[in-house]
Amino acid sequence: MKAKVEVFLKPGVLDVQGKAIEGALHGLGFGAVSGVRVGKTIEFELDGADKAKAENEVKAMCDRLLANTVIEGYRVDVG
Amino acid sequence: MKAAVVVFPGSNCDRDCAVAIERSTGAKVERVWHQESALPSGLDLIVLPGGFAYGDYLRCGAMASLSPVMRAVADAAERGVAVAGICNGFQVLCEAGMLPGALLRNAALKYVCTPIDLEVANGQTRFTAGYAGRREVTMTIGNGEGNFFADEETLDRLEGEGQVVFRYKANPNGSARAIAGIVSGRGNVLGMMPHPDRAFEEELGSTDGAILFQSVLASA
Numbered sequence: 047m048k049a050k051v052e053v054f055l056k057p058g059v060l061d062v063q064g065k066a067i068e069g070a071l072h073g074l075g076f077g078a079v080s081g082v083r084v085g086k087t088i089e090f091e092l093d094g095a096d097k098a099k100a101e102n103e104v105k106a107m108c109d110r111l112l113a114n115t116v117i118e119g120y121r122v123d124v125g
Numbered sequence: 126m127k128a129a130v131v132v133f134p135g136s137n138c139d140r141d142c143a144v145a146i147e148r149s150t151g152a153k154v155e156r157v158w159h160q161e162s163a164l165p166s167g168l169d170l171i172v173l174p175g176g177f178a179y180g181d182y183l184r185c186g187a188m189a190s191l192s193p194v195m196r197a198v199a200d201a202a203e204r205g206v207a208v209a210g211i212c213n214g215f216q217v218l219c220e221a222g223m224l225p226g227a228l229l230r231n232a233a234l235k236y237v238c239t240p241i242d243l244e245v246a247n248g249q250t251r252f253t254a255g256y257a258g259r260r261e262v263t264m265t266i267g268n269g270e271g272n273f274f275a276d277e278e279t280l281d282r283l284e285g286e287g288q289v290v291f292r293y294k295a296n297p298n299g300s301a302r303a304i305a306g307i308v309s310g311r312g313n314v315l316g317m318m319p320h321p322d323r324a325f326e327e328e329l330g331s332t333d334g335a336i337l338f339q340s341v342l343a344s345a
Contacts (some may be wrong), residue, residue, distance in 0.1 A: 055229075059274060060299075062230050111191070114184055114220065116227040117274055 047092045049104050050123040053113045054085035088112055092124070100124045126152035126342045128170040131198065131214075133159045133178035133189045138211065138322055142174045145322040149335030150342045159192035169345030170207045170338075171198055173214030175267070175320060185228060185270050186216030195221055207251060207341045208314045212268055215306075215316035224309060224316045225283065226275035228268075232299025236269040240330055241319055242294040243305055247287045250308050252315050255340030262333035264319040266297060266305075271318040273300040273307075283307055291317055315341075 055061045061083050068082040092100050101124045113120040128146050132139045143154040155165050159178075164171065178189035189195070195217075202208045202223060210218035218224045231237060243262050245253055256262060275283065280301055283289050291306035298318075306317030321334025 058276075059229065060232070062232055062234050062299075066234055111183070111187065114187070114227055116219075116225075116276075117229060 047094065047097070047100055047124055049090050049092045049100065051088040051104060051108060051112055052085055052121040052123075053088070053108070053118050054083050054120070055117055056119050059117050097124055126150060126169050126345060127165070127167050128152045128154045128172065128342070129157050129164055129168050130154060130172045130174055131159055131194055132156050132174070133176070133192060133217075135178045135180050136174050136176035136213070138175035138213075138320070141320075142172045142211065142322045145325040145334060146170070146172070146338050146342075149325045149338045152338075152342055157194060159189065159194045162193045162197060164194070164197045164201060168201065168206055170209065170341055171201055173198070173208070173210040173217050174322070175212030175214060178213055178217060181270075184220065186213060186218075186220040189213075189217045190220035190222075199223060202309070202314050205311070205313055207345065209252065209341065210314075210316040211320055211322060212266075212271070212318055215318055216270065218314065218316045223314055224307060225279050226273055226301075226307070228270050228318070229272040229274045229299075230270050231268070231272050231297075236267070237271070237297045238267040239265065239297065241266045241297060241305075243319060244292040244294055246289045246292045247308075249287070250290055250312050250315070251344040252308070252337055252341045253290055254344065255336040256333075261294070262291075262336075263331040264321055264324040264334055265330075266319045267323075268298070268318055271300065272298045273304045273318070275301060280304075286310065290315065291319065
């Protein structure tokens with residue numbers, strides 16, 4: 047199975063990179079842009095066939111290493 | 126008196142810390158590689174130094190917090206041994222869950238390297254007792270991700286319990302409530318972004334860092 051994890055700063059945490067990118071896009075004339083958030087994607091292969099089990103395992107990986115839940119949220123996609 | 130400085134791959138203040146502690150206190154300092162699973166016996170202070178452990182991969186301090194030596198550091202802290210995380214070391218302690226909060230990218234997105242005036246917010250800790258009532262000290266900072274963050278409830282608790290030890294006089298990086306350094310609930314684990322290891326001789330512009338090391342080792 048392939049696992050894909052997306053990690054973003056939580057909504058209440060100021061994303062200074064997102065703000066800077068938003069400002070730069072406005073400067074380029076893309077004035078319709080708002081709410082830019084910068085995150086990261088982590089992809090990997092996972093042995094096993096049980097999708098629900100894999101999803102729980104990947105969430106455990108997020109809680110313990112892939113995300114810092116003090117400041118970050120995550121989305122998990124297994125398939 | 127005996128101290129250890131942990132060396133992670135990418136640490137770059139480990140020697141500075143060792144020299145600073147030796148010269149300001151006369152303590153014997155051992156540098157311990159992060160792959161060690163045990164620390165030297167009889168330690169009075171363990172320092173996690175500044176730098177870029179594991180190249181800041183994933184998040185600052187994230188990989189280092191899982192190094193084998195960190196289990197021994199956590200055990201020592203549990204027994205009451207003083208632990209100080211400076212700069213990157215502070216990030217490692219937060220990632221290891223030994224201190225609350227996290228360090229975000231500086232609000233202005235700039236690496237800040239400058240002498241900095243600090244308010245001693247709690248002069249009763251074993252790290253700050255040596256300031257003997259002084260309310261202001263000077264050290265230096267050098268970081269790109271020193272913007273302390275915690276949720277409001279945690280910040281209230283830190284302030285209410287006297288766990289905020291240092292505050293910036295002029296906030297250089299957007300840190301919540303201008304927090305520069307905190308201690309654990311028991312008071313024996315300190316995390317701070319400013320560098321006492323860069324303020325231990327007059328030639329460095331300040332000796333206030335030396336007092337911090339003298340303080341914690343005098344209390345041992």
